[in-house]
Amino acid sequence: MDKTRKISKFLDPKLLASLSAMEIKARTVVEGMVEGLHKSPFKGFNVEFAEYRQYVPGDPLKDIDWKVYARTDKFYIKEHEEETNLSGYMAIDASASMSYRGAGSMNKLEYASTLAASISYLMLKQQDSVGLITFADGLRKIIRPRTGMAHLKAICNELEATSASDKTNIGESLDLVGQSMKKRGIFILFSDLMDNADTVIAKLRHLRSRRHEIVLFHVLDRDEIAFPFDDTTMFQDLEDRSEIVTDAFSLRNEYLKRFRQLVGTFRSALRKSGIDYLVADTSMPFETSLRSFFTRRQAASVR
């Protein structure tokens, strides 16, 4: 734990201590080179029983279950599932809109970075490999997945070095991410999704079709969720710097209606595609967001 405190401002020891018992499991089978927690498409030696099958010549004799032979007088081979390690990508939206800070202590980018660092820590701790992608108008930086706690330092450094700027272009960025992901693994996206919803959904579906497991953290400030403005306000867009003057009070109902529609659209469309969609409210403690993530993962692994 002491090591983490030194690594990054995004890693809170207390938080990590409370989550230490958690395991990040892949919901689907993933390919890995190191034995780990996750199911592999390859069967072999392991303690996890898979199935019985009849002996065929060529099979190693050590695999014959002699107890079954004693009962049935037939040769059966007892097969075990092979476990592998998980390869994960943390994708952080670093567009200008992620720099928004409402009444909370950190902006959306910082919140997303904290979540990403925490999840990376937990994955590396369980021998999984973790990589990092930052993007805005296009890809900014890619750190390839690696195992070992030493890799955490590199990820945290990159997160600290990342600043929010430029417009959002999630579609193009996701295309590039797909091309760079060689192995099937878990892809965790942190974004406020300030892009065309249909494009975002289409690109995520495309990524999912390549058997990557995808988790989407929709990072939102409390101001975006509740729109708590009453006065005549000149709103300025953080990305294109455009302005609009309006009576915020009279606008609220309509805004909230449209906001709920947008979130509903993401939730229903992504769920149908097997993509986990989580709203990360920056006014909530990280623990709450992470716990909802872990709860979702555990539920997935039971299934």
Place this chain on the structure above:
Amino acid sequence: MSLSFASPWFLIGLLSVAVPIYLHLYHRKTPIRKEFPSLRLIRLSVEFVARRRRMKNLLLLFLRLLLVIFLIMALARPFIGQSASAGASSSTPAAFVVLLDNSMSMGASHQGISLFNTARSRALEILDQMQSGDKATVGLLNDPGQLLFPQLTWDRDALKKSLANARLSMAGTSIYSSLLPALKLLVPLQTYRRAIYVVTDMTETSWKPLIEKYKLSEVDKGIDLIMVPVGGAAPENMAVTGLEIAAPVVMSGRKVPLRVKIANYANRVRNARLVISINGERKIEKEFELAPDSEKQSEIELNFSKVGMNSLSASVQADSLAFDNERFLAVRVFEPCRLLAIKPESAPGQIENREDLFLKFALNPLNRSKENNFTVESRSAAEAANLDPQRYAAVFVINQRSLPPELIKRLSSYLLEGGNLLWFLGDKVDPDWYNRHLIDDRGGEYLLPARIFKRVGNAVSKSVAYQMTDLDFGHPAFALFSRDGNGDPGRASVFEFFQVRPNPAALLLSRMSHGLPGIVEEKRGQGRSMLVTFNADTSWSDWPLKPTWLPFLHQALISMVTARDLNPGSVRPGMPVAATLNRTQAKKITMRLPDQKEVSVSTSENGSGLLHFTSRETDQPGYYQLLADDKLITAFAVNPPPEESRLDRINLREIPRFIPLKTEVGKGHGVREKVSVLRDGYDLGRMALWLLILVMLAECWFANRKSSNRVEA
């Protein structure tokens, strides 16, 4: 509609409506600057909300303008009203006229109360609204209408007393004759709030003539014409609307046709039981079925036995308007008429003079001695001098050279007391003697209607034939010939006649073809004297041979015989009745009213020994008798106007300029309140105050919907 304000200076405050308008147009809050991740959702929402918000802002502006306006109105206290006087200051004195309908139709009852009593109460209530400084007068609408006070007065008590004493009349309605003097009184009073209130049952028959003949829309706009209807819908009414004898003369013992008209002014079939009475004795009873809203005429044969004046009445059963259920007629019944023809005396040894021959043939064609209307007795002048002319309905004087003085005296008296003289001139007539003895020497009791001059034409050579022209078809003697097919007396040829000059009071009934008078008549006392300028036989004309000779004589005689009566059956209630009497008859002249009460009649005397009297004591419908020294001279009947029986109400909208002031007993405001509202208008100040409060609440709710609209996300 007119508008006035109790405190008009507060209206200056209306300028303050500019404040909310200025705030709406120019006042904008300085916006708070705020960065936001993305304006995408905000932009979409703004497009949607902007239109609604604009509407809301406009509505708020409207409400705030209303707030200001209602506040100013509540302070300025506006009064609004239909009347012209509502626009004037409430301190302006009023001048008004209350016209009360007391015509016969007001005798109907509505919900058990006489319409007239209801109307009178309404009129008194209107007078109660008279304030100090106001002046008014009252009038009645019965025909002929009249103002009870010819000038406007401040004395309210006197006005109320005169209305309280007003009685229901049996006459018709004449709105015009009351309205006109009322308008004349009010038109000059420009500084007053002026009004005329007409309290009436709004019958169509009384209002239609006013609307058609008088341009109500041109009445001074400053005068409010207000109608106060009473009585509601028209009640069902049945009436005897006509009663007449269809014969020129009624002879005793001879059947005469009686025409009776019965009207059913109801929307359903009704049965009428008609009762005909003569001198109070029921003679005929008959049942009729009357179609809805129709009038039925029935002809009944009737026989009079009593000679002289008879009272005839026709009645149906009583209904809501009782006064028109009976109708009266005064009928003079004659004995078969005896006529005296004074013909020239026959010379001894010569054949009997036959100049009366054509008269006799014409008046008694079948030469019957019984059941004949006319019986002609021919006498010489000397014989006639010993006879009492009063026994004869008419006396013919045919081609006389002269008349005995005794006969002249008798004829003079006879004429003034109602006798009828017909003079025929012939070759024996001496104009000088006629002019001297029958006109000049008689003074005021002259007998001839014209002075006689020379003879014109030649009956021997018959070289020139004259025709009668310019016949007076208005005279009963010639009225018959006005219709085609009844002959033309002008076709008769007159070869010789006397040139005459009619007296100033004489009527010229015909001229000869070159313009000289042909037949002249003059009313003398109660009788008539008719002069024919040629003879009654064929010596001077061939008229006695023409078919028009007989009807002329009959009609002339009938008109003379019946002329003494006072327009029987045609007198309307309240109309004056006039008659002329011989002074010798008139020591004490009285009139017996239908209720058998006798009233004395005042008379005036002219120089010719005749008495004239006029009476207005004809308010009651019924049979009136005129008595001289308790002896019946003549009689007449008074009947209500038949049009007054039609009780259909006029549509109030058809009456221009009149503002209806409807009141119903026990419902809504009374007449006092309504008159007050009409005169002063409605006080809108209180309403403005309530509206102010309502608009204020609406504005508060609308402007502060924030809390109810807050969404907790």
